[in-house]
Amino acid sequence: MKLNKILKNTFLIVLACLALSACATKKVSTGQMQGDVYTGTDTVEYLASGVPDRVFFATNESVLTTASRETLRKQAGWLRKNSNVTIVLEGHADERGTREYNLALGERRANAAKDYLMTYGISSDRISVLSYGKERPVDSGSNPLAWSKNRRAVTVKAN
């Protein structure tokens, strides 16, 4: 637990530095997106060292990218090691869609991540799914980079 917290704090500091440097240099969005899938780490938190908590999606898509699958394999490894942990997979959409469709889309994204974890032996009993649609963006911006950060499925420790 404690180690986790320390790691999280150091991470936050790193994050802050990154954010500052991003502001200073006005980085354009291209470096942080592939197609329109977010590839940066600005908003990513860690379940444990080296285990990112979220995966990102293309507009209107719920297909897992190569990077997403790698993240989920790490999460599966961590879940196998911590067999008492249960999780909530939170699915999100960007603001460029109708509210009701986005609720369904968030649910589909969270399930795409859940299904992948299950193929790595994580029992569905340990995973619940919660879609927020477009209700809980992490980035309040109205631009393609902000939207790419918001199209996500986040694994949250439930216990």
Added chain:
Amino acid sequence: MNIFRFILLSLILILFSTIKSYSLIEVDITRGNLNPLPVAVSPLSIDEKSKKSFENLLKKKNIGEEISLIVENNLKTSGLFNPLNKDAFLQSPDIANLKPRFEDWNLIKAQALITGKVTNVEDKLRVEFRLWDVLAGKEMMALAFTTVPTNWRRVGHIISDKVYERLTGEKGYFDTRIIYVAEEGPKTNRVKKLAIMDQDGANNKFLTLGNELVLTPRFNPTSQMVTYLSYFRNLPRVYLLDIETGLQEVVGDFPGMTFAPRFSPDGKKIIMSFAKDGNSDIYTMDLENRIVEKITNHPSIDTSPSYSPDGKLICFNSDRSGYQQIYVMKSDGSNVKRISFGKGIYGTPVWSPRGDLIAFTKLHKGKFYIGVMRIDGSGERLLTENFYQEAPSWSPNGRVLIFYRETKTNDKGEGFSAKLWSIDLTGYNERMVKTLTDGSDPSWSSLLSN
């Protein structure tokens, strides 16, 4: 909770004689009205004794004037009428109500005149009003109501509805309410509450405290019930709320998220989506016998269902073609037909209470539109374009749409707001609907009195 109760307004027809007769004034509401009808709304006259008593009861200095202001405001926001400046009125309200001097009203270019009288009858509010055709020099309508004094705003709305109906030939929509989601706080963590208000923004009330996320409230067209989505205990489920008693319950027992609820036109069923294992299908639940029926069965997302007014058809949103499009099917789920074929993606179809049109949200080339199409998908007409707007809801007469619009934030992610807007079916008369806080997901009630 007085206002939620249907207080019977005793409606007495004084004179009905001229209603069917030929009249010169007529307002055409089928096309954009660029020349709203000039109308003089004379303050309702009131005797000193009644004035004093209502001042004590209602804390309003002159209830006659207040009621006429409601009428004036309603007629003005409809976009079909141009209420004239009261400073130009020559005749005093009491005399005008007895016998208008039509030359005087003609002089200020009024084509219609509304007069009336307020009296206190055994601590009840008695209001009579008359509608006059100034050019023809004739009375068109005269009505009187007696009700409890706290109902005074509703009297103003009912008068507005009567005038609207007499001059346009169609039912009005002023004695109605809007339920919506009141929003506050940063975009990344909005606090949302159910709220209800009169159609003109008065009598705003919050129905939930904001402890849990609430979305998409919709009125039962036949009663004071509302269905909506609540994240109570982080379990997003469709709820039923009685706004008279405040009682609420979960609709059905689904092992997953239910969302996008609406009532059937007879108010007896709820139609909604249920999401499971990444697939959303449409279900109905009968509120009397609790029988649940699965209406669509397709591995795509099926959501935003809305019944036709006769209950025989359902329009809904599906991405079975790859992108969000609008489909129509029979109410048992058979005969599914795609009806949207234009460029872009389509969502939130909602059937007009008149039955002939479906309103929708469209996203094309980064812009959001509110539009309407015929029920076979032909005759698509876009009414308004913006950065972000969605979720139209029809006025009960099918002439006005209310929806919400969100602003684009700046480079720092600041400047977010969500507001309610309304627009005529004609594409004219776009207006922001004032709310206490930010607002979204509006739903229009049926007429409260009829």
